[in-house]
Amino acid sequence: MEQNGEQSGDSMEDLTGCVAIVTGGATGIGRAIGIKMAEVGADIVVSDIDTAACRRTATEIAAMGVRSVGISANVTDPEAVSRMVSETISQFGKINVLVNNAGVAGAPGWYDYETSREEDWAYTFGVNVKGMAIVTDAVVPHMKSAGFGKIVNLASIAGRQGRPSLPHYSATKAAVINYTQSLANELGRDNINVNAVCPGLLWTTMWEQVGAKYALANPDYEGLTPRQVFDRTVQDLMPLGREQTPEDIGDAIVFLVSEDARNITGQSLNVDGGAFLN
Ligand SMILES: NC(=O)c1ccc[n+]([C@@H]2O[C@H](COP(=O)([O-])OP(=O)(O)OC[C@H]3O[C@@H](n4cnc5c(N)ncnc54)[C@H](O)[C@@H]3O)[C@@H](O)[C@H]2O)c1
Structure with a gap:
């Protein structure tokens, strides 16, 4: 990976020396993203609202031979996010990659109700959109001062076309696709690439x-x-x-944060078996 103009490692998909934060990184897709980036040498900060699980996953990743720590933070809490980012800087000195993966499908118990409740709209937008912006705003100043950065946001095929029974969730993921474009426009001159992945x-x-x-x-x-x-x-x-598997998403993200993708920004990549063709 190129860092401040320096290329480290032989392969373009070599993330040796790169420091990556993965939100919602303890389980599911986030865990696989961390593992896939660690396989190509990245040091991983596993951040999650679930403190025990994020530490467990960080221990698992550290056993692969890279540096990894679990730092818990609720993405909707600006103070907790700011502490997580400061701790990352004090332990690793920099942040090259941010993967905004933390996401929810509704407020607790949402799946027991036939229609979206007010709290589903509020909770889902709070985590999936506003939480994403809170983490991004905390990380971007460090990327700007380094003159380099890669951000990948987790959208969804539900953001490509509204899905039945999940209007609140689909709307958040459409917002993520749009937010990714705004950020890419805003941060391009700072040499920060911003893309999204739409898992199937x-x-x-x-x-x-x-x-x-x-x-x-x-x-x-x-x-x-x-x-x-x-x-x-x-x-x-x-x-x-x-x-699709969590590893499929991890592979796509390794590509997007690698130098192979240096001229790709503002895009949302469907990894969905062809469900949506755009
Ligand atoms: N599973 C799918 O089919 C699918 C499809 C499309 C998109 N996605 C997206 O991929 C991402 C990961 O999904 P997943 O299936 O692995 O979900 P998951 O529920 O298995 O894991 C989500 C992780 O995020 C964490 N989290 C939840 N709220 C948080 C908060 N406020 N702060 C910090 N961490 C929080 C959870 O503790 C959990 O570890 C989400 O953004 C989701 O919307 C998933």
Whole structure:
């Protein structure tokens, strides 16, 4: 990776010497993103609202031979985020990469209700959009002063086209795609690339809840388990006919933060088996 004009390592997808923060990095897609970047040499700050889980994942990543720490922070809490960023700087001296992965599909218990509640709108926008901006605003000054940075935001195919039963969530992910474009415009002259990834369907804790909600809200899915709903949705939506994995998302992000992608900014990359063609 190029840092202040210096290239380290032989391969373009060599992140040796690079320091990356992954929010929501303890489990699911975030955990795989951290592992994939660590495989190509990056030091990883695993940040998550779940303190025990983010430390566990950091220990797992450190065992791969890179430096990794778990620093808990709720992305909606500006003070906690500021502490997390300061601790990263004091331990690692810099931040080259930010992956804004933390995301929720609704307020606690959202999947038990057929329609979106006021708290679902507020909570989901608070974490997925405002939380993303809070973390970004805390990190960007460090990237600007270094004259280099890579930011990747987690959007979704739900942000490409509104999904049934999840209007509040779909709207947040459309906002992430738009926010990514604004940031790319704003930060390009500071040599900061900003892109988004739109994952398709991945069997994580989040989708277990989505499957339960779809089964409740859609008569076609009545009596199906969340996993059966998931499998049916994959078959209905995806030309490739297969689900995506957290590792697929990690691979896409390693590319986007590598020098191979130095002239790509403001883009939202679908990793979705062809579900949405744009
Ligand atoms: N699973 C899918 O099919 C899918 C599809 C498209 C997009 N996505 C997006 O990918 C990202 C990761 O999803 P996932 O499936 O791994 O979800 P997940 O629920 O399995 O994991 C989310 C992680 O974020 C953390 N988190 C939640 N709220 C937080 C907060 N306020 N502050 C800090 N951390 C917080 C959780 O503790 C958890 O570790 C999300 O942004 C999600 O919207 C997921």
